[in-house]
Amino acid sequence: xxxxxxxxxxxxxxxxxxxxxxxxxxxxxxxxxxxxxxxxxxxxxxxxxxxxxxxxxxxxxxxxxxxxxxxxxxxxxxxxxxxxxxxxxxxxxxxxxxxxxxxxxxxxxxxxxxxxxxxxxxxxxxxxxxxxxxxxxxxxxxxxxxxxxxxxxxxxxxxxxxxxxxxxxxxxxxxxxxxxxxxxxxxxxxxxxxxxxxxxxxxxxxxxxxxxxxxxxxxxx
Amino acid sequence: xxxxxxxxxxxxxxxxxxxxxxxxxxxxxxxxxxxxxxxxxxxxxxxxxxxxxxxxxxxxxxxxxxxxxxxxxxxxxxxxxxxxxxxxxxxxxxxxxxxxxxxxxxxxxxxxxxxxxxxxxxxxxxxxxxxxxxxxxxxxxxxxxxxxxxxxxxxxxxxxxxxxxxxxxxxxxxxxxxxxxxxxxxxxxxxxxxxxxxxxxxxxxxxxxxxxxxxxxxxxxxxxxxxxxxxxxxxxxxxxxxxxxxxxxxxxxxxxxxxxxxxxxxxxxxxxxxxxxxxxxxxxxxxxxxxxxxxxxxxxxxxxxx
Numbered sequence: 001x002x003x004x005x006x007x008x009x010x011x012x013x014x015x016x017x018x019x020x021x022x023x024x025x026x027x028x029x030x031x032x033x034x035x036x037x038x039x040x041x042x043x044x045x046x047x048x049x050x051x052x053x054x055x056x057x058x059x060x061x062x063x064x065x066x067x068x069x070x071x072x073x074x075x076x077x078x079x080x081x082x083x084x085x086x087x088x089x090x091x092x093x094x095x096x097x098x099x100x101x102x103x104x105x106x107x108x109x110x111x112x113x114x115x116x117x118x119x120x121x122x123x124x125x126x127x128x129x130x131x132x133x134x135x136x137x138x139x140x141x142x143x144x145x146x147x148x149x150x151x152x153x154x155x156x157x158x159x160x161x162x163x164x165x166x167x168x169x170x171x172x173x174x175x176x177x178x179x180x181x182x183x184x185x186x187x188x189x190x191x192x193x194x195x196x197x198x199x200x201x202x203x204x205x206x207x208x209x210x211x212x213x214x215x216x217x218x219x220x221x
Numbered sequence: 222x223x224x225x226x227x228x229x230x231x232x233x234x235x236x237x238x239x240x241x242x243x244x245x246x247x248x249x250x251x252x253x254x255x256x257x258x259x260x261x262x263x264x265x266x267x268x269x270x271x272x273x274x275x276x277x278x279x280x281x282x283x284x285x286x287x288x289x290x291x292x293x294x295x296x297x298x299x300x301x302x303x304x305x306x307x308x309x310x311x312x313x314x315x316x317x318x319x320x321x322x323x324x325x326x327x328x329x330x331x332x333x334x335x336x337x338x339x340x341x342x343x344x345x346x347x348x349x350x351x352x353x354x355x356x357x358x359x360x361x362x363x364x365x366x367x368x369x370x371x372x373x374x375x376x377x378x379x380x381x382x383x384x385x386x387x388x389x390x391x392x393x394x395x396x397x398x399x400x401x402x403x404x405x406x407x408x409x410x411x412x413x414x415x416x417x418x419x420x421x422x423x424x425x426x427x428x429x430x431x432x433x434x435x436x437x438x439x440x441x442x443x444x445x446x447x448x449x450x451x452x453x454x455x456x457x458x459x460x461x462x463x464x465x466x467x468x469x470x471x472x473x474x475x476x477x478x479x480x481x482x483x484x485x486x487x488x489x490x491x492x493x494x495x496x497x498x499x500x501x502x503x504x505x506x507x508x509x510x511x512x513x514x515x516x517x518x519x520x521x522x523x524x525x526x527x
Contacts, residue, residue: 044244044246045247060504060511061504061507062466064465064466065499068476069497072483076493077493079489080489160339164341166343174344181347188352189353196336196340200340
């Protein structure tokens, strides 16, 4: 119990940092994902092909490989050529989470836009709306409620995947946990339980929100 | 501007000049793409044939890295298959538990699913390897010795005598950790698959005199399989990716090997190259699995349409 009380403040700071990682990365991932989805839907190959390549590359490699590649590989080259310098894991961690999740969110956006019936946009076009107006006023408002539960679920996934930042010592909950277990190698189970409980305390309320959204959505249709 | 339409002239909607111009950029893009692919190939070729330590001849990266990486890619696939088998077993039991009429079984399965799905895989793996394994080790259980004793009973312990104890331990706990984690996800997949089969099917089978076991095996499972197979293959792909996390436990699979080759390099561009090469290995494994999953999905969709 003493052990838990001494480590609790550090764990809480770690949990806060986990939330900061996600709250920075997820909106960025949504923005990039929306851009990628629009690019992939474009009729020009020079727009759609790069988006496809990006999505396949990031969806088919482990996030831990990406984080090592960005932190040690790209970071090393940038440092060697005096272009940038990583003092800590924040930039690499946020970049990795953003790029990885953008690839997944792009597919969510695409599925969402496809689920809006074609007749809707055809009707809007025939009423004389411009392409931007059709997207902004017709497709987007109808697609967002459909995508919302998936986004909330993906946010929970990101909350869990942000643990991977610990491998480049990213000062979030799992990093704190690793530090604590290395300091107390004989008595690790309480520390693990505390970390698992904190993750559950973060993810379960959000998953209830997701389920609530889903139920509301099902009732609406 | 109004165009007067005369009889006999086909009505053609002309694309605007800007759009035609954008279409032409495609050609430029194809040229760029070919150049990029060629450049990437040359990049791989250049670093694979560069001598690692300058002054020594024949000591090229291709001969040193590729056999190691291939070997450890095999280990990655092996542990993924073992974990998936375990996860399938746990998922099937879990799904039976979630659909059971006995409340404690239902609660237990629900707690399992919620706890596992609410916490990161990495923390679970650390929990198994540094938490549970240590407690069991202090109580006298050790996977390597257990395996050795088992093989002694089978009179073939020379098969495992040469294995590294750390490797066996990390493999064992890694497979348990991954299997336990993915078991929870597969529980939900199997549950929704089993629930998707109309209850009339079960009733009809039972009224025709099939027993519960035959009903499950002959009626329910074949129909549920169609819905569960696509998510099942998708989870297998994510499992292959998550097996890279075992490198944190010190299990020498592909990711650990990439790091072991990359960190000692002083030249940062060689370091970057090794990470890119490793990512390429994972990409080949996962992308071929993804293509297989898409193929299966289309096959099953076709079968469903009749």
